[in-house]
Amino acid sequence: MYDMEGVIRENLLVCQDFYRCKIELARPMGKVIPGQFIMLKIPSAEVFLRRPFSIYDCGKQTVTILYKAVGKGTRALTSAGRKERVMVLGPLGHGFRVHQGYTPVLVAGGIGIAGLHLLWKQVKRKACFFYGCSTEQEVPLLGGIDFNTRGRTATGTRQTCGDLSSEHGQPDTPVIEPRVCTLDGSTGFCGNVVQLLKSSLSLVGEKPYVYACGPQPMFASLKALLAEKEVPCQVLVEERMACGLGLCFGCVKKTLDEAEPYKRACVEGPVFDLWQLSL
Amino acid sequence: MATLFVDLFGKTLRNPVMNASGTLGYGREIDPLWSVDTLGAYVTKGLSLKPHHGNPPPRVWEEGRGMLNSIGLQNVGLKRFFAEHFPLFRKRNTPIVVNFFGFTDEEYIECAASIEPDPLIVALEINLSCPNVTKGGICMGKEARGVFSIIKRVKETTPIPVIAKLTPEVADIVEIAQAAVSAGADGITLINTMPGAAIDLGTGRMAFRGGLSGPALKPIALKAVADVSRAVPVPVIGAGGIMDHEDAIRFLMAGARAIQVGTATFIDPFAIPKILAGLAAFMDEHGLSRLSALAGATHD
Numbered sequence: 001m002y003d004m005e006g007v008i009r010e011n012l013l014v015c016q017d018f019y020r021c022k023i024e025l026a027r028p029m030g031k032v033i034p035g036q037f038i039m040l041k042i043p044s045a046e047v048f049l050r051r052p053f054s055i056y057d058c059g060k061q062t063v064t065i066l067y068k069a070v071g072k073g074t075r076a077l078t079s080a081g082r083k084e085r086v087m088v089l090g091p092l093g094h095g096f097r098v099h100q101g102y103t104p105v106l107v108a109g110g111i112g113i114a115g116l117h118l119l120w121k122q123v124k125r126k127a128c129f130f131y132g133c134s135t136e137q138e139v140p141l142l143g144g145i146d147f148n149t150r151g152r153t154a155t156g157t158r159q160t161c162g163d164l165s166s167e168h169g170q171p172d173t174p175v176i177e178p179r180v181c182t183l184d185g186s187t188g189f190c191g192n193v194v195q196l197l198k199s200s201l202s203l204v205g206e207k208p209y210v211y212a213c214g215p216q217p218m219f220a221s222l223k224a225l226l227a228e229k230e231v232p233c234q235v236l237v238e239e240r241m242a243c244g245l246g247l248c249f250g251c252v253k254k255t256l257d258e259a260e261p262y263k264r265a266c267v268e269g270p271v272f273d274l275w276q277l278s279l
Numbered sequence: 280m281a282t283l284f285v286d287l288f289g290k291t292l293r294n295p296v297m298n299a300s301g302t303l304g305y306g307r308e309i310d311p312l313w314s315v316d317t318l319g320a321y322v323t324k325g326l327s328l329k330p331h332h333g334n335p336p337p338r339v340w341e342e343g344r345g346m347l348n349s350i351g352l353q354n355v356g357l358k359r360f361f362a363e364h365f366p367l368f369r370k371r372n373t374p375i376v377v378n379f380f381g382f383t384d385e386e387y388i389e390c391a392a393s394i395e396p397d398p399l400i401v402a403l404e405i406n407l408s409c410p411n412v413t414k415g416g417i418c419m420g421k422e423a424r425g426v427f428s429i430i431k432r433v434k435e436t437t438p439i440p441v442i443a444k445l446t447p448e449v450a451d452i453v454e455i456a457q458a459a460v461s462a463g464a465d466g467i468t469l470i471n472t473m474p475g476a477a478i479d480l481g482t483g484r485m486a487f488r489g490g491l492s493g494p495a496l497k498p499i500a501l502k503a504v505a506d507v508s509r510a511v512p513v514p515v516i517g518a519g520g521i522m523d524h525e526d527a528i529r530f531l532m533a534g535a536r537a538i539q540v541g542t543a544t545f546i547d548p549f550a551i552p553k554i555l556a557g558l559a560a561f562m563d564e565h566g567l568s569r570l571s572a573l574a575g576a577t578h579d
Contacts, residue, residue: 001311001312003547003548003549041546047341048341048343048344048345048346048493048546049339049341049346049545049546050545050546072341073341087547089548239336239337240336240337240338240339240340241339242339242346242348242542242545243544243545243548245304245308245309245312245548246304246308247302247303247304247308247309247544247545247548248301248302248304248339248348248350248545249301249304249324249333249338249350249353250338250339250348250350251336251338251339252333252336252338252353253336254335254336259330260330260332260355261332262332262333262335262336262353267308
């Protein structure tokens with residue numbers, strides 16, 4: 001892990017409030033494990049602390065983030081132009097630990113896709129992918145994902161709310177194409193991504209292992225769904241952070257460890273075992 | 280080449296730069312980036328007799344040129360600190376200042392009594408800014424009489440030098456510092472975070488309450504250091520929004536014997552080594568051989 005100088009090479013609007021920012025680094029970042037993150041010094045006098053971003057993609061000397069403009073920091077970042085200088089601390093935290101002998105099932109909600117994209121690149125040959133967002137306007141967030149859709153569009157075919165079997169002629173065949181759902185039903189399955197997963201879990205093959213990233217309520221419903229079937233699951237959490245290095249104890253998540261319930265998302269996470277989190 | 284050595288409570292520290300309590304984890308988190316022996320002394324996270332869970336998230340909030348925190352004093356407890364974390368400082372031969380707190384007077388006394396003197400322990404730093412359960416939850420550092428009695432009892436308990444870390448949320452910080460010194464405090468750390476709040480404009484909701492740190496706090500801290508260091512005969516350690524070596528020099532000029540860096544490290548994890556390098560370069564540039572040449576150099 002290093003604190004590296006970087007130069008913004010692209011900072012593009014992907015759709016709605018979502019942007020993709022590619023940074024060229026002054027030196028190689030070193031080995032990145034999917035799920036790890038960076039602390040970015042945003043080039044604006046208005047922004048005081050660094051901000052954490054999942055590593056969406058990385059090259060030998062580049063790092064790309066996908067972000068939603070929601071607060072002061074991310075809004076300021078949208079106006080950072082090409083050639084602007086930034087500082088990048090990373091890679092940070094514990095990423096996903098991929099377990100062999102299972103079918104990886106990736107479940108992303110909204111901007112949570114930013115934290116799963118790199119893992120998808122690593123395991124896509126044998127994995128399933130479920131993506132949920134609010135409306136079809138957010139579907140371009142999948143743009144960077146190299147879908148193995150066998151001729152289908154990345155968004156899947158439009159279908160009736162709750163009805164998945166009609167799209168899939170052979171329910172016994174493991175689903176390997178990425179599946180999309182929208183809350184308003186404007187594209188793909190109508191509902192949230194956990195409902196989508198529920199309707200498809202029997203299709204994903206034997207021994208599923210879920211890797212998820214999304215908003216906190218998603219984890220609670222994921223836990224309820226997976227508990228029945230005792231499916232192992234790792235989740236990538238988000239929390240407000242100050243240092244990213246474990247120095248301040250500002251970014252904790254509550255776990256079931258009674259002796260020490262609050263664990264730092266930046267060093268003990270940001271990937272946690274779902275079954276160890278208190279939701 | 281200037282030397283940065285500084286004398287504190289009969290010990291010689293390599294330099295006057297410490298971390299502020301709770302801003303450098305247990306030390307092991309920063310050690311892979313730069314060795315903890317870079318510090319003049321490491322100040323522990325606030326430790327208590329028993330482990331303390333701290334507050335639920337969110338615990339941090341950016342506000343203007345500063346941040347609010349409400350960590351809630353999460354810590355592993357004194358016993359585990361010395362078993363699990365102190366060995367790193369032994370290995371690195373790095374002096375430490377043990378910051379501790381309690382929720383009752385008795386807990387403070389028990390904490391102080393449980394800490395065995397060690398050549399590496401420079402001092403105990405008492406956090407006087409937490410709510411006292413036995414006194415209706417009021418912060419014990421806000422009242423001169425309370426400060427006097429707790430410091431006096433701690434001093435009777437331990438042979439280790441005692442530093443009082445004071446809250447700025449008081450009418451007259453000089454009066455509080457004088458009470459601490461007359462009770463036997465060997466040094467004063469100024470200042471702790473200042474309680475603050477943030478409001479969400481959209482909802483009107485009080486979005487966050489916590490202690491303010493960072494550059495927003497600096498002028499308040501500088502005044503406290505200047506006023507108190509003129510009024511008491513013991514060393515003052517300055518803290519509050521020190522972001523670079525120029526800030527550090529200002530605190531030394533104001534009368535601080537040593538300084539503590541906190542929030543700056545969150546923004547730049549190398550802030551402390553950079554401040555040290557800047558400090559040495561400044562002294563060379565100005566032909567100063569010892570830090571004492573800066574001491575209290577400020578004037579009206």
